[in-house]
Amino acid sequence: MNVSKEQLIDFIYDEARMLDEGRYTEWLDLWLPDGHYWMPLDYQQTDPLNVTSLMYEDLFMLKLRVERLNGARTFSQKPKSRCHHVIQRPFVDEMKGDSFVTTTFMHYVETRLDEQQLLALTAKHDLALVDGSLRIANKRVDIVNCDAAFRNIQLLP
Amino acid sequence: MSKYSGNPAAAAALFEGHQVHRDVYIDPEVFRLEMKHVFANAWVFVGHESQTPQKGDYFATSIGDQPVIQVRHSTGDIHVLYNRCPHKGTKIVIDRQGNTGKFFRCPYHAWSFKTDGCLLAIPLKKGYSDTGLDQTEGAKGMKAVGAVHNYRGFIFARLAQDGISFEDFFGDSLSSLDNMVDRSPAGRLEVAGPPLRYMHHCNWKMLVENQTDTCHPMVAHESSAGTAVKLYEELNLPEDAPKPPAMEIIAPFMSPYEFFENMGIRTWPNGHGHTGVNHSIHSNYSQIPGYFEAMVESHGEEKAKAILDENRHNTVYFPNIMIKGPIQQLRIFIPLAANKTLVESYIYHLVDAPEELTARTAMYNRMINAPTSIVGHDDLEMYERAQEGLEADGLEWVNIQRLRTGEEDFSEEVVENGTTERQMRNQFDAWARFMTWDAPAQEAAE
Numbered sequence: 233m234n235v236s237k238e239q240l241i242d243f244i245y246d247e248a249r250m251l252d253e254g255r256y257t258e259w260l261d262l263w264l265p266d267g268h269y270w271m272p273l274d275y276q277q278t279d280p281l282n283v284t285s286l287m288y289e290d291l292f293m294l295k296l297r298v299e300r301l302n303g304a305r306t307f308s309q310k311p312k313s314r315c316h317h318v319i320q321r322p323f324v325d326e327m328k329g330d331s332f333v334t335t336t337f338m339h340y341v342e343t344r345l346d347e348q349q350l351l352a353l354t355a356k357h358d359l360a361l362v363d364g365s366l367r368i369a370n371k372r373v374d375i376v377n378c379d380a381a382f383r384n385i386q387l388l389p
Numbered sequence: 390m391s392k393y394s395g396n397p398a399a400a401a402a403l404f405e406g407h408q409v410h411r412d413v414y415i416d417p418e419v420f421r422l423e424m425k426h427v428f429a430n431a432w433v434f435v436g437h438e439s440q441t442p443q444k445g446d447y448f449a450t451s452i453g454d455q456p457v458i459q460v461r462h463s464t465g466d467i468h469v470l471y472n473r474c475p476h477k478g479t480k481i482v483i484d485r486q487g488n489t490g491k492f493f494r495c496p497y498h499a500w501s502f503k504t505d506g507c508l509l510a511i512p513l514k515k516g517y518s519d520t521g522l523d524q525t526e527g528a529k530g531m532k533a534v535g536a537v538h539n540y541r542g543f544i545f546a547r548l549a550q551d552g553i554s555f556e557d558f559f560g561d562s563l564s565s566l567d568n569m570v571d572r573s574p575a576g577r578l579e580v581a582g583p584p585l586r587y588m589h590h591c592n593w594k595m596l597v598e599n600q601t602d603t604c605h606p607m608v609a610h611e612s613s614a615g616t617a618v619k620l621y622e623e624l625n626l627p628e629d630a631p632k633p634p635a636m637e638i639i640a641p642f643m644s645p646y647e648f649f650e651n652m653g654i655r656t657w658p659n660g661h662g663h664t665g666v667n668h669s670i671h672s673n674y675s676q677i678p679g680y681f682e683a684m685v686e687s688h689g690e691e692k693a694k695a696i697l698d699e700n701r702h703n704t705v706y707f708p709n710i711m712i713k714g715p716i717q718q719l720r721i722f723i724p725l726a727a728n729k730t731l732v733e734s735y736i737y738h739l740v741d742a743p744e745e746l747t748a749r750t751a752m753y754n755r756m757i758n759a760p761t762s763i764v765g766h767d768d769l770e771m772y773e774r775a776q777e778g779l780e781a782d783g784l785e786w787v788n789i790q791r792l793r794t795g796e797e798d799f800s801e802e803v804v805e806n807g808t809t810e811r812q813m814r815n816q817f818d819a820w821a822r823f824m825t826w827d828a829p830a831q832e833a834a835e
Contacts, residue, residue, distance in 0.1 A: 283751055381731050383590075
């Protein structure tokens with residue numbers, strides 16, 4: 233099966249919509265088992281392991297994060313946060329066999345109670361075609377003001 | 390009508406041994422007094438020397454509400470200067486770190502200063518001849534803080550010119566810092582990357598108190614740690630399968646009350662204290678290959694074992710830092726307003742130890758203390774609910790009397806049951822004393 237540029241771009245749009253609509257089970261199913269969601273702390277950070285990141289999460293952590301959002305005693309989600317992505321048309325940077333790389337600029341809004349914050353992001357997706365469907369191999373999300381002091385970021389930018 | 394302005398004794402009286410008045414958390418005047426008295430007379434953490442390794446390297450931060458610069462002088466020693474040009478008040482540096490070369494130069498009128506603060510040059514200086522500039526405080530250059538002490542790489546400063554000595558202030562509590570540094574086979578730490586920066590809309594003391602609050606993890610963190618345990622059980626992995634790293638870091642937060650009771654709490658004079666006298670959530674971390682051997686190589690087997698058998702949980706250094714010796718983490722609670730605190734969480738690399746240890750510490754930092762951390766979300770929710778709840782009239786006191794059965798003497802070191810709130814009381818005892826530390830001198834001056 234050949235993957236078109238259009239399909240890759242649709243995939244990124246669909247993922248953003250899943251997150252905004254809170255369809256986390258579907259979203260987790262997009263991930264390959266060894267994938268990591270990386271959100272660097274430093275501008276142009278190269279090392280996810282030996283310095284601090286905001287997130288560097290395997291699938292267990294991502295499942296935990298999602299599961300917690302609906303917990304009966306998850307007090308920081310009473311009431312729940314909501315989020316909203318506005319994305320530019322993704323750039324398809326690489327198409328090599330069954331592996332693909334895209335870069336997407338986006339604005340992310342997260343809100344809860346009377347607070348709302350806006351983050352400008354660059355998301356880099358490593359995608360792979362496995363058994364006929366596109367999956368996320370890795371995802372890196374750089375916040376443009378990554379070194380600023382943040383309030384809670386509770387959902388997934 | 391002001392209740393506390395100019396009256397530190399009235400603020401100090403808000404601590405009554407078993408309870409503390411809500412004004413210590415919500416009143417802006419009490420906050421002003423804390424900045425002026427507590428943060429000026431105590432020894433406050435500034436930074437680590439590895440943040441300014443080369444001559445001319447500087448790091449800008451604050452001591453309480455005072456903007457300061459930690460800078461490596463041309464002689465190699467570290468100075469702490471107020472970040473203010475003596476001329477018009479302009480901040481000399483605005484980036485968080487950098488290198489200034491041989492001197493600081495104010496960007497406004499180009500007054501320049503040596504890296505120990507001394508005035509170096511003023512453009513068109515003849516304009517000041519016969520004006521008596523040399524009689525003014527500005528002519529001395531950038532003002533240095535009252536005193537600076539470098540303890541094994543950790544830079545502390547006292548703003549007040551005179552006051553308690555570094556040794557008297559910290560006493561035996563330095564054993565926790567010693568243990569953290571001794572865990573490096575070279576006896577040296579290096580900062581690993583920038584800190585997490587997390588903005589809290591609550592009073593700084595709530596964060597400090599929470600560091601030795603052992604009755605909250607299994608409640609407030611049920612949502613994160615409890616869910617982690619549940620998810621892991623559902624995976625039904627065989628006994629010998631490697632655990633997800635999250636389990637090693639997050640799951641111990643769900644330990645039962647008994648675990649925290651037995652871990653013990655030690656308090657030292659001047660508001661310092663630590664949880665985890667006997668064990669802690671860090672006790673059962675997996676071994677990293679090659680580390681123990683490196684420790685034995687440099688310390689000898691007996692001392693290496695003694696260092697690594699110590700598993701202190703959180704050590705609070707009054708007024709506003711917490712360190713975790715076993716994982717080389719330091720958190721500073723920077724007070725911005727009565728209801729606003731910036732938390733910065735640093736990690737350090739153990740020089741000559743395997744990098745896997747730093748990786749685990751970095752993992753701990755991001756899993757527990759990041760603005761994106763599920764455990765951090767649990768905590769911040771509680772602090773901010775408390776900050777808002779304290780506005781409720783009718784009940785004006787906050788209770789801190791758990792396991793307090795009578796008058797307490799905080800001038801002695803004691804070890805108690807790990808669920809005592811003695812360390813919170815110990816902090817307030819120091820807070821009240823440093824609040825009124827220079828009161829007699831002030832009255833005499835008035």
